[in-house]
């Protein structure tokens with residue numbers, strides 16, 4: 001897909017007014033209320049929701065995400081199933097540009113939809129659901145009768161070197177990743193889903209993210225100023241989708257590793273560009289592998305300089321991340337930048353400055369068919385040796401099993417609860 005394919009097409013005003021789901025303002029109705037549906041028309045009607053796989057995994061990346069993790073507080077399996085049913089139907093409506101539920105005209109009751117997306121197009125909205133280990137058992141208790149069906153690949157991730165994960169940005173029994181080309185649409189979607197979880201699941205943590213795409217279709221840059229997203233696995237489908245090796249209810253699904261990675265931007269900005277490039281293993285402005293000219297040239301890790309040293313250093317990020325140095329391990333990155341203001345930080349490097357620093361960085365999202373052959377081997381080594389570690393601290397994260405897609409009428413994860 002090219003950048004052009006990803007570009008959202010907005011409905012014309014005429015379409016909005018005449019489409020079946022167009023805005024029907026009932027000004028002056030007896031209740032003074034508004035019976036409204038959101039504008040939808042052809043190509044603006046969000047990404048496809050029903051299908052073999054959940055959308056939002058290999059879907060071309062939208063410009064914004066809003067991610068939320070939940071703790072289940074339900075005591076019965078039926079409550080969880082009801083929630084997943086409700087989430088599925090709500091998400092299918094939202095991605096096609098409708099309100100979460102049809103709006104009524106009764107002003108003496110809370111609205112069925114919070115309303116901030118009325119008259120906005122769905123902006124390629126995708127909603128992707130995931131299940132954390134706590135859905136299967138928590139504190140040794142099989143709360144919902146599915147403990148025996150926990151996939152082996154849904155491991156408890158070990159603590160990696162340098163990890164500073166805090167509970168308020170980690171874990172969760174359920175996850176929702178909403179992505180759209182409009183931040184208000186992404187937030188709106190999660191907000192409607194969270195509202196339907198009251199009494200069944202509590203909000204645990206949330207993260208918003210953005211990815212600004214250059215108009216010329218160039219690779220977007222992260223907050224370190226480097227092109228990020230150049231390399232993509234050649235066989236994406238093989239890397240991402242669970243196959244016959246997984247339990248039947250996960251086939252066609254994927255495992256999501258999320259990490260909230262704070263960047264030491266003040267430190268980075270006072271670092272020479274040459275050292276930044278050695279750290280990444282690529283040139284900053286062109287994005288080309290060190291010593292080469294074009295962004296999309298292969299890394300050619302075996303190149304040495306005249307002194308016999310590797311052109312791309314042994315502990316450069318791209319070398320440590322590359323499949324060739326990880327026994328072929330690969331994953332599909334789908335990360336976003338985040339920017340949550342400033343807070344007090346004690347730097348971990350000389351001169352150990354203390355003060356208000358940016359709480360900003362990379363909200364790393366990566367999909368793979370099994371984290372044991374994806375994220376874990378790659379990051380285990382990276383966490384120990386990557387030069388980038390002096391500029392990056394993992395402060396939150398989680399692992400979620402994202403079930404396969406659904407046929408219309410099914411709910412997400414149905415085959416986990418109902419054997420076919």
Ligand code: HEM
Pocket residue numbers: 222224226227228229230231232259261263280282299317318321322323331333361362364375378379382388392
């Ligand atoms: C703040 C943290 C990070 C930053 C700023 C960052 C940045 C980058 C950049 C600039 C590239 C080169 C361009 C590209 O191919 O996209 C890259 C490549 C890559 N990164 Fe990261 N990254 C970070 C964390 C991670 C983590 C935690 C992982 C996985 C464990 C990871 C996996 C990869 C992979 C697989 C590649 C492609 C390497 C190849 O060329 O084969 N990155 N990253």
